Amino acid sequence: MNNKTLLKQGAEARLFKADFYGRPCIVKERFKKNYRHPTLDNTLTAQRLKSEVRANLRCRMAGILTPTVYMVNFENSSIYMELVDDAITVREHIAGVQEQDRSTANDVLKPLAVKIGQTLSKMHENNIIHGDLTTSNMLLKGEPSDVKLLLIDFGLSSFEASAEDKGVDLYVLERAFLSSHPNTQQLFDCILKSYRESTKNKKSCAEIISKLDEVRLRGRKRTMVG
């Protein structure tokens, strides 16, 4: 393998930096988990690999930015994709802005919140459920005046039209948002407002938001009766 260097180690996969025919690329390799039954492990790994690539493509087709996939290796469950130059995660960005001046942070971050809302609205309108929306799974690149938002890490994604799944998707983001960034309830409300404004189908949007309220009360898991 040509000069793979380890970038990050997560719970699901390792990220390497490598070269793909002259282009810098990221190799995301899902490793075996010995604590899981081998059959279950293989099924889950293959499933996540596939849904990651599928959702990545579907998002692109809807005009949402994602890293370009260069190669899928089913043999060792790895994906070769574009290395997004000079990108930082939304998480790092928010933390950085908050560190500079906590009192004005929410105002500075408002345009970003609007952008996140628009992007998620577009994603849900195409019935793509991300499954793991966090500020670490959103990347920012480009000039501050024309910043681009990329979505990454679609391993837990699915395709559902139901308001329930979309509501849970937003709920997962809300929890991640508020737990990783203090004093950002206002900012999250801003994301929701922009989400509402961008969604063309007002009726289904109202349904999603009311599901979100419902999920907030009961948690992510559905009540199982009968």
Added chain:
Amino acid sequence: MAAYIKVPHTLYPDKTITVALYRNVSCKELRKSVMSGAIEVSLLKTSMVIDEFQVLVAANKALHLQHAGTMMTKNVHSEILFCLSPSKNISESFQSFGAADSDTNVVVAIADDQDDERLDKVSEILGKSPVALTELSELADTKLITKAYKVSADELNSYDLRDAVVSRISAKEIITAGKGKV
């Protein structure tokens, strides 16, 4: 510097991929040699190729599938053609992405060409040397490519056509799974 490129495969550095472009030639003779099995190379339609990276991604995948033993077609060179195409239909892929007798330009992709033996043979049959691959951009029919790969206007707003095409090539079996007849 030579006009063509020859690079080692990302996963198997002992295997190589060669890509070369020929202009103002007659493909008829060369196609005959390839069809009869006299020379094993892949002949691609220049109008369907944006740049060499697109061919590299397809060839990279074909060699990988050969190694994994999961090729859909009978040899690695037909597999390069099939990988390049977004279609699941093999003969349809050959028709729209393979060079035709009447074509006067052709992209040649070769897997594992030791000492450039087969490339030299292609040059000999065509009676020409390969030209710079940068000329591919003049020959690509972006309208046709957009249509063949079903790239929407929404997508072209955010991406260039090459990236859209490349992702479809690399994810082909995943996005076409379960859709339409095999």
